[in-house]
Amino acid sequence: MSPAPCKTAVLVSGSGSNLQAFIDRVSRGDISLDLRVVFSNRPDAYGLVRASDAGIATACIEHGRFPEREDFDRAVAARLDEWQPELVILAGFMRILSPWFVNHYAGRVLNIHPALLPAYPGLDTHQRVLDAGERWHGSTVHFVTEELDGGPRVLQGRLAVDPNETAEALCARVQAVEHQIYPEAANWFGQGRLEFRAGAAWLDGKPLETPVIADFF
Numbered sequence: 650m651s652p653a654p655c656k657t658a659v660l661v662s663g664s665g666s667n668l669q670a671f672i673d674r675v676s677r678g679d680i681s682l683d684l685r686v687v688f689s690n691r692p693d694a695y696g697l698v699r700a701s702d703a704g705i706a707t708a709c710i711e712h713g714r715f716p717e718r719e720d721f722d723r724a725v726a727a728r729l730d731e732w733q734p735e736l737v738i739l740a741g742f743m744r745i746l747s748p749w750f751v752n753h754y755a756g757r758v759l760n761i762h763p764a765l766l767p768a769y770p771g772l773d774t775h776q777r778v779l780d781a782g783e784r785w786h787g788s789t790v791h792f793v794t795e796e797l798d799g800g801p802r803v804l805q806g807r808l809a810v811d812p813n814e815t816a817e818a819l820c821a822r823v824q825a826v827e828h829q830i831y832p833e834a835a836n837w838f839g840q841g842r843l844e845f846r847a848g849a850a851w852l853d854g855k856p857l858e859t860p861v862i863a864d865f866f
């Protein structure tokens with residue numbers, strides 16, 4: 650008998666196209682995650698609509714109600730813990746998490762960042778990549794630690810930059826890559842193949858010195 654699907658919470662702040670990729674892959678049965686709740690810090694996040702349409706519970710707490718970051722994070726965790734998540738997926742969740750939150754879910758939070766980390770942490774990655782004339786760009790799935798965009802990398806999707814394309818076009822291509830790689834990496838976690846051990850990502854019982862790279866060109 651296969652093990653029970655991994656209880657998963659997904660945190661979004663916006664469109665939720667990555668969330669949609671998870672929903673679609675779960676409903677096709679090709680990844681085994683139990684998407685229990687979708688949380689947003691923004692009541693107008695379209696990701697909440699996607700979740701409701703898929704019959705997934707939703708929750709929302711607006712961060713502006715909390716002057717202190719950690720107080721917001723504690724309220725979020727109290728809400729999420731009603732669903733006992735084993736895995737927390739950040740899918741376009743545009744809040745920096747406090748050390749308290751990271752420790753509360755130590756080794757169980759994944760993020761996707763739209764760049765080939767450690768290059769281009771932070772915001773506005775697509776324009777910065779174009780401005781710098783980079784040949785390669787992509788997205789990185791990584792474990793979340795206290796260091797912003799700095800946790801152990803798991804899987805990168807890489808594509809070739811067309812110097813004539815706009816940041817919007819590049820963003821769309823990167824997001825199409827994200828929709829492939831993020832559910833895949835999360836599924837590895839759900840299957841017990843991917844773990845966070847002693848500050849490193851481990852896949853199939855071996856530490857990942859460098860992330861797995863998937864080329865999309």
Ligand code: GAR
Binds near residue numbers: 663665666743771
């Ligand atoms: C994604 O491209 C993701 O990589 C990025 O936000 C987008 C969310 O899109 N995340 C970050 O920039 C985090 N620093 P979505 O809401 O359509 O999934």
